[in-house]
Amino acid sequence: MAGRTFEQWQVGDTIAHAITRTVTETDNLLISTLTHNPQPLHLDHEAARDSEFGKPLVNSCFTFSLLVGVSVGDTTLGTLIANLGYEEVKFPKPVFVGDTLSCETEVVALRESKSRPNAGIVTWEHRAKNQRGEIVCTMKRSALVRKDKA
Structure with missing residues (x-):
């Protein structure tokens, strides 16, 4: 099991995830078409050329999903009961085809579950x-994460 149980986390724990990823045009095309997002800034090189960026932007849904996906192996693989929510999602800089992304995760809060004695809630900040x-x-x-078996 790669993920950690609730008791194995402490506020301030930080992980630099080993997986990095260079974003491809196919990544951007697939996420945009799979989600029915026709935004020309993602799909139309001519329209994007006339934007302030001068080239297509990678769909932010890809960036978001990649960040979460890269974190799973080190955080919740085998220990997750349920994702409870995402907050404060921000995209301070654009992503372009050819950018190589690296990810890190920091624990910002922990609390026991009030309704499930076998679980706790971990809140991470992903970057x-x-x-x-x-x-x-x-x-x-x-996320609701299982506790060690007693």
Whole structure:
């Protein structure tokens, strides 16, 4: 089991995830078409050329999902009962095809579950950075995580 149980977390624990990912045009095309997002800034090179960015932006849903996905192996793989929510999702810098993203996670809160004695709630702040060290996405994620078996 790669993920941690509730008792194995402490506020302030920080993980630099080993997985990095260079974003491809296919990534951007697939997330945009799978979610029926016709935004020309993601799909139309000519329209994007006339934008302030001068080229297509990667769909932020991809950036968000990649950040969560990369974190799973080190956080909740095998220990997750349920994701409870995402808060304060921000995209301070754009992501472009060819950017290589790295991710890190920090525990910002812990509490016992009031309704489930076998679980606790962990809140993480996830952050993604591009190859220049610029933060491109941040969010808080809360999850119900199982406790060690007594």
